[in-house]
Amino acid sequence: MEVLVINEKRMCNKFFFSLYLEHNNKDIMRILIVFMSLLCLSGCVGLAIGTFGTYELQKDSFGFIEGRLNLSQGEQIPYSKEEVVSLWGQPDKTDTIGNCEVFTYHDGYSWSGVGAFVIIVPIPLLVPSGNSETKVYFKNNQSVKLISEYGEVTGLLGYMCGSNECQFNAGPVNLEVPRTIPITWCE
Incomplete structure (x- = not known):
C-alpha cells in the first residue's frame, strides 16, 4: 500500500512539473486557483x-x-x-x-x-x-x-x-x- 502512495505522489509531482515546464507562471496560477476553488466547493x-x-x-x-x-x-x-x-x-x-x-x-x-x-x-x-x-x-x-x-x-x-x-x-x-x-x- 505504501508503494502505491509513493507512486501516486510521483505521478502527481510529474503532472505539476510538466505543467510548470509547458506554461508560464500566470497560467499555473490560474490552474491552481481553479483547482483550489473546486476543492472548496460546498455543494451549494x-x-x-x-x-x-x-x-x-x-x-x-x-x-x-x-x-x-x-x-x-x-x-x-x-x-x-x-x-x-x-x-x-x-x-x-x-x-x-x-x-x-x-x-x-x-x-x-x-x-x-x-x-x-x-x-x-x-x-x-x-x-x-x-x-x-x-x-x-x-x-x-x-x-x-x-x-x-x-x-x-x-x-x-x-x-x-x-x-x-x-x-x-x-x-x-x-x-x-x-x-x-x-x-x-x-x-
Missing part, C-alpha cells in the same frame, strides 16, 4: 440570504452507548432511568410531561441568526440562543422515545442550487420537517 452555489433556527428530530429506534450523548442505531431496547444515568451520566434537567418522566441533556449551544451565501462562500452571522438539547422520555421507568435538536435554515431569500435542485426561494423553507415534535406518547 447561489446568491441568497437566510435565517437559521432549531428543529427537533424524533428517534424511535435507538440504543444508548457509554459516553454522554452517544447512541447506537438499530432496534430499540428499552432502558431504565438507572441504566441511562450509568451510561450518559446525570441529566442536566428532569421534568414530568403527562405520564412520562423526561431527562434533558445539553448538547452544546443552539444557534440562531442570519447568513448570506455569495456564489460558493457562506457568510454566517449567528449567535448562541440557548442550549441544544437531547430529551429521553421514560414511561413506567422504560425509555420510549428520544428527541434531539439540530440547527437548520428556516427562511431564505435568493437563488440557490444544492441537493440536485436549483430554485428561487422567498420565505420559509424546510416546511416538510416539523420544528417541534408533538409529544403524544405521554398521554
